[in-house]
Amino acid sequence: MHLIAYVNPCGHIFCRSIKNITLMALSHALLAALHSAPCSGYDLAKKFDGSVGFVWNATHQQIYRELTKLEEQSHVTAEVVQQDNRPDKKVYKVTPAGEDYLRVWIAKPIVMSGKKDDLLVKLFAGDLVEPSVILCELEHHRAQHQDLLDTCKSIEQHIFANVSPQDLQRRYRYLTVRQGVRIETEWLAWCDEAIAFVKQF
Amino acid sequence: MHLIAYVNPCGHIFCRSIKNITLMALSHALLAALHSAPCSGYDLAKKFDGSVGFVWNATHQQIYRELTKLEEQSHVTAEVVQQDNRPDKKVYKVTPAGEDYLRVWIAKPIVMSGKKDDLLVKLFAGDLVEPSVILCELEHHRAQHQDLLDTCKSIEQHIFANVSPQDLQRRYRYLTVRQGVRIETEWLAWCDEAIAFVKQF
DNA sequence: ATCATATATGCACTTAATTGCATACGTCAA
DNA sequence: TTGACGTATGCAATTAAGTGCATATATGAT
Numbered sequence: 345m346h347l348i349a350y351v352n353p354c355g356h357i358f359c360r361s362i363k364n365i366t367l368m369a370l371s372h373a374l375l376a377a378l379h380s381a382p383c384s385g386y387d388l389a390k391k392f393d394g395s396v397g398f399v400w401n402a403t404h405q406q407i408y409r410e411l412t413k414l415e416e417q418s419h420v421t422a423e424v425v426q427q428d429n430r431p432d433k434k435v436y437k438v439t440p441a442g443e444d445y446l447r448v449w450i451a452k453p454i455v456m457s458g459k460k461d462d463l464l465v466k467l468f469a470g471d472l473v474e475p476s477v478i479l480c481e482l483e484h485h486r487a488q489h490q491d492l493l494d495t496c497k498s499i500e501q502h503i504f505a506n507v508s509p510q511d512l513q514r515r516y517r518y519l520t521v522r523q524g525v526r527i528e529t530e531w532l533a534w535c536d537e538a539i540a541f542v543k544q545f
Numbered sequence: 546m547h548l549i550a551y552v553n554p555c556g557h558i559f560c561r562s563i564k565n566i567t568l569m570a571l572s573h574a575l576l577a578a579l580h581s582a583p584c585s586g587y588d589l590a591k592k593f594d595g596s597v598g599f600v601w602n603a604t605h606q607q608i609y610r611e612l613t614k615l616e617e618q619s620h621v622t623a624e625v626v627q628q629d630n631r632p633d634k635k636v637y638k639v640t641p642a643g644e645d646y647l648r649v650w651i652a653k654p655i656v657m658s659g660k661k662d663d664l665l666v667k668l669f670a671g672d673l674v675e676p677s678v679i680l681c682e683l684e685h686h687r688a689q690h691q692d693l694l695d696t697c698k699s700i701e702q703h704i705f706a707n708v709s710p711q712d713l714q715r716r717y718r719y720l721t722v723r724q725g726v727r728i729e730t731e732w733l734a735w736c737d738e739a740i741a742f743v744k745q746f
Numbered sequence: 747a748t749c750a751t752a753t754a755t756g757c758a759c760t761t762a763a764t765t766g767c768a769t770a771c772g773t774c775a776a
Numbered sequence: 777t778t779g780a781c782g783t784a785t786g787c788a789a790t791t792a793a794g795t796g797c798a799t800a801t802a803t804g805a806t
Contacts, residue, residue, distance in 0.1 A: 369663060370762085376670040386784050400666055401659025406763065408786055431771050431784045443673060450667045450674050453682060456689045457663065458602025462570060464724060466651045468597055469577040470717035472644060473651050478717075481654060488657045512746065516671035516679075519739050523665060526738075530731040537727075538720050545713065571792085587754050607793065609756055632754045632801050 370410050371419070373400035375438055375446050378420060380513060382437035385411050398496070399520055411436055419445055467538075475545040482542065486535035489528050496524035571611050572620070574601035576639055576647050579621060581714060583638035586612050599697070600721055612637055620646055668739075676746040683743065687736035690729050697725035 377388055388411075389404035402410075411434075414420045419442035422434045438446070463485055470478045504518040578589055578597035589612075590605035592598020603611075612635075615621045620643035623635045639647070664686055671679045705719040 369661070369666070372663075373666045373669075376666050379670045379673070384784075385786095389784095399660055399662050399669065401661065403764070404784090405765085405786075408784095412786085427783090429772060430782090433784060446670050447673050450670065450682075451678050453685050454663050456686060457661070459600055460570070460602065460658070461600050462573075462655050462658065464600035464721045465570070465574045465577050465597060467717050467721050468574075468600065469580045469647050469651065471713040472580065472648050477652050481651075484654050485657060509745075512672040515742070516668050519671075519742060520665045520668050522738060523735050526731050526735045527728065530727050534724050534727045537723060541716070541720060544710075585754075586756095590754095604794070605754090606756075606795080609754095613756085628753090630802060631752090634754060 370400070370402055370406060371414055372446065372449050373402070374407065374410055374414065375419060375442050378436055378438045379443070379446065380517065382435055384425075384433040384435055386433060398524060414442070418442075470542075475542050479539065479542050482535055482539050486532060486539070489531040489535060493525065493528035493532060496521055496528060500525055571601070571603055571607060572615055573647065573650050574603070575608065575611055575615065576620060576643050579637055579639045580644070580647065581718065583636055585626075585634040585636055587634060599725060615643070619643075671743075676743050680740060680743050683736055683740050687733060687740070690732040690736060694726065694729035694733060697722055697729060701726055 374388060377383075385404065385408045388407050389402075391398065391401070411420065411422075415422055415436070418439055420436045420438055422436050424432055425435050426432050463481065466481060467478065500518075500521050504514065504521060507514045507518060509515070574597050575589060578584075581597075586605065586609045589598070589608050590603075592602070612621065612623075616623055616637070619640055621637045621639055623637050625633055626636050627633050664682065667682060668679065701719075701722050705715065705722060708715045708719060710716070
């Protein structure tokens with residue numbers, strides 16, 4: 345098997361095999377979620393309490409398929425857990441090999457994925473329709489961003505109110521919540537600006 | 546052919562055929578770009594002057610393939626234009642049918658696509674690696690957001706400095722640039738917050 | 747001459763994402 | 777006892793997206 349070595353801009357050296365590497369991002373998101381708390385596919389699909397669901401969304405079908413793949417690659421192990429009054433569940437946790445796989449991926453610098461935003465594309469051709477149509481869509485989106493912001497703020501206050509400086513994992517996760525709070529706040533502000541703008545027409 | 550009627554939250558009625566509809570988002574982005582200015586695939590791939598490239602990114606291969614499809618569906622027409630000192634180019638423009646297709650799509654309320662961010666996933670498992678690795682990645686991203694912000698600000702000043710209130714198309718496009726300015730500014734601020742945070746470790 | 751760069755377009759192949767279905771156990775209510 | 781809902785998992789098929797390669801003309805530099 346061929347190996348290739350990289351040096352990232354900070355001088356960290358890492359390597360990976362050229363073949364049989366899936367760069368599929370969902371696998372990393374699942375491993376990151378399982379790293380912080382072992383759980384079942386169903387749990388992952390529910391995007392529970394401030395977890396990775398907020399930074400990477402996927403359907404349950406994608407998640408189950410990917411978990412099966414990760415198990416085949418020995419990046420996770422599964423344990424069937426019997427429950428009262430509920431179907432059995434398979435609880436997954438990350439293996440040391442899975443952690444290595446994550447470490448390699450984290451150290452590899454990535455180019456920001458380009459923006460892909462339906463709403464902005466709509467605005468681009470907004471003059472084709474009545475302003476009220478655009479206004480409606482803007483208000484629809486505003487409501488969605490408001491919901492997200494409320495959720496992020498709630499997580500910020502309840503989960504990360506009193507985190508000890510030693511709890512590195514939680515402090516890193518806190519940063520992702522902060523991103524949600526900041527960006528959603530700004531999205532809301534932009535929506536308001538855009539709504540006011542369109543109302544002039 | 547079956548038809549289905551919708552009423553969006555603002556009371557606008559619209560309909561579309563159930564079959565043979567591609568909801569593929571790239572086609573809408575290309576139509577929106579061509580709507581504001583007919584041009585070639587090459588031009589579209591260059592993401593020129595404040596155009597749709599900033600709100601929807603794609604490779605030239607995707608763009609050429611999609612343009613061919615759009616031509617087959619009669620949503621665009623192509624005209625071969627001979628040039629001096631350069632290969633011929635095919636200039637595409639949107640047909641009335643293409644405009645209708647865009648109008649229907651614009652009027653259809655869309656659910657915000659879920660967030661998918663590699664950097665945040667990395668932070669989620671940040672405790673697996675040395676803080677300097679995360680710091681490096683944060684600074685790398687900060688630079689990318691700074692570039693984008695500079696570009697957006699430049700477009701804001703040069704293209705939209707003196708737009709007449711009557712120029713609806715340009716005023717809508719101005720809103721997309723404003724979104725870029727606002728969100729990238731906030732991304733930068735978050736990067737700074739995160740960098741300061743990680744430097745404590 | 748040859749090489750790099752810019753313009754201009756496209757096919758073939760592979761991988762990822764989405765959609766539609768299918769299954770099964772349990773609770774609670776009509 | 778049927779039907780709706782929540783928990784829990786998954787396959788099959790399709791569609792979209794991404795990667796790698798190929799081609800051609802023209803300019804300017806070495």
